[in-house]
Amino acid sequence: MSSDGVGCVWSHSCELDDLVAPYVLPCGDAIDPRPDWAGHWAVTWRVDGTEVVCPVRDLALFPWERARPVRWFSWRSGQRHRPGLAFMEATGRGHGFESLAERRALTVLDFCGQVREVLSQPFSLRFFDSGRRREHVPDFLVATAGPTLLIDVRPAHLVKESDVAVFAATGRVAASAGWRYLVVTGWRDGVAGSVEALACARRPGTNRLGLEEQLLAAAVGPRRFGELVEATRWPVLARSHLLRLLWERRLAFDLIGPLGDGTCIYPVAS
Structure with missing residues (x-):
């Protein structure tokens, strides 16, 4: 079978990058220009029911496989988003999601293979944007056969101007830990x-x-x-x-x- 068809995405050989819609990640270096920014920014994990805080400079050393979602997945009448648990064959168990877009991302990750572990809502990031303290909880942290992958899922029509700085800061943090950061705003047609x-x-x-x-x-x-x-x-x-x-x-x-x-x-x- 030929696999060089123009515009084709062959199911047997595709990777995540072949499926996700492109999104240009903004540069995060200007958000906090201090040389020691990684010592001022921090992440909060939940391990054995206890919150554990560590500076971003130590993020790569943290044994995150022991962690649990930093916040619970709740259901209530009248809520506008759709949370739940999505089964992944790669891990053999369900993983929390907070929207249908997040559930779809887990399904595509499972199909692409090479996934070894997934942690939903992995940590809370505290960072400074122009001197103002902000917080953000990424959607998924994924251990793969290659680099560790940090993911945020936000449909393109829901991305606001305030999200740009959040994505830039999260990408900066991921890079400092040697992780790859991906913002999923959608998928290629079909x-x-x-x-x-x-x-x-x-x-x-x-x-x-x-x-x-x-x-x-x-x-x-x-x-x-x-x-x-x-x-x-x-x-x-x-x-x-x-x-x-x-x-x-x-x-x-x-x-x-x-x-x-x-x-x-x-x-x-x-």
């Missing part, structure tokens, strides 16, 4: 919907009827989703197995555009 469709079949199941082997054998060259499931002995049951194979990246398709019976499915070279 990507998030396709990934969420695959996520419906991500929990491992049984393959007693051998449908996965039938699907893999029938996927010779590009074949449409509907044709591929019809090539098996039990097409209705084969649909969930095909979604599972796509989630596991054992078969592939172009994530740009909706996933349906007309979507071309490709074999993946071993």
